[in-house]
Amino acid sequence: MSAADIKRKEKLIQRIFLVVAFSSLFSLFLIALFIFVEGLPMIWKVGLKDFLLSTRWSPTKGHFGIFAMIVSSFWVTIGALLFGGPLGLMCSIFLVEFSSARMRAVIKPALELLAGIPSVVYGFLGVVYLVPLVRDYLGGPGLSLLTSCIILGIMILPTVISISVDSLVAVPDSYREAAFSLGATRWQTTHMVTLHAAKSGIITALVLGMGRAVGETMAVIMIAGNALKIPLSPLDPIRTLTSNIALEMGYASGLHRQALFATGIVLFFFVMALNMIATLFARRKVLK
């Protein structure tokens, strides 16, 4: 092969990889395009205000207000963060600062396995065990905001833990050495220095966990009760944006179908915003 041939071949291979790499970006673009093409005309017709801020959702009568679902999705995300955030963060602190390397080698992969459990299994366990527990001890139907928050809190653990473990590990040992040499205990070192140094990574972990909670559908459908109203207590049943799409997609047509796509647009912005916040924090250096 001549030098020119080698060069041409090299160029060709580079092009092929470029095309393949861009195809994933292209699919993102296509998905966005389809959701917008399907959903936007409906928002146009009904009006943004009546769509986002009305609580009346009765597609057969032509009412498409998703406010109750926005509120439900919001609360379930916050709730999942309240359960999963502290649990995941403490777990990460234990793994990085207090456990031996051998223990970490066992526990961390085990926790990552949590991410591999299908969400329908989480939902199933929730229905069978957690729902009756909540119903019997706290009242209400059991299928509720609270139950969803607990299950989602567990489901976001792998995301929260793996990213916050990474950010704690990335804190230079020289900080810990300095703190120990000043007479600090391990816990003082952790909460006065290490957590500060890992702050941006930990916030990223929490925000990405939230993103996962907003998007989760199957488990939530099974345990949330899916009632169409603004929850007034943690024991009230809820219907989230994602559940609504999954529940009604099968029989929706016309404007109703478009309304579900429009719900997708809202979710799209929700998750986009969370990811953007996460990226911003991830890029932010230790320095202010």
Place this chain on the structure above:
Amino acid sequence: MTVDYTLKAEGFNLFYGEFHALKNLNLSIKRNTVTALIGPSGCGKSTLLRSFNRMNDLIPGVKTEGAIFFDGEDITKETVNLVRLRQKIGMVFQRPNPFPLSIRDNITFGPRVMGEKKSDVLDEIVEDSLKRVGLWEVLKEDLNRNALALSDEQQQRLCIARLLAVKPEIVLMDEPCSALDPIATLRIEELMLELKRRYTVVVVTHNMQQAARVSDETGLMYLGELVEFDKTKKIFTSPSQKITEDYVTGKFG
């Protein structure tokens, strides 16, 4: 004439697993002096320094034999209160390692660890510590700035100030100037001489001129042994060991 010794190693040995890193060390360090530990890389001088405040405990598999006495107490025992020990015997590291916090929070770290909460007391400590390392005039307006924004020399001074804030008796320095330029190095050396009036300083250095400039006594270590320990002047002008002479004249190392 009685001499006031503050640190005393007696038959001290240290093992990293199977590796015998420090071999039967005997030395005494006088109060309010600067003692330099010199020797080629890997000779154990940093390991010895870290034995004085038990920083080697952080490394798994370290075992010691023999004793190191600090004000009469054997600090190699299991029962020693490490938190108190490290407040009495503080350390400055090779690379400046201020916390990614404000200048003020860096200096108040030690006192806060000990439970000091009153902000007027902490303010006083900040001013006093910064004055002792010659940073107060420069930084008094910027106490809330992030410490990582300072120059290397200022960071190292800040680390020394952070240490002085816990009122140590001994300041251990592990090649404190190796990340600094020559001018900054000279100024930190001046600071060491200043410090010995109130504290006892032990400095590990691979820079023999530095040892000659700042220390009162010098120990030469080689392959885990303390080859010679004497007045700095004697070590550099008429050493009693051949190895010492070879090392200080630059024949090896």
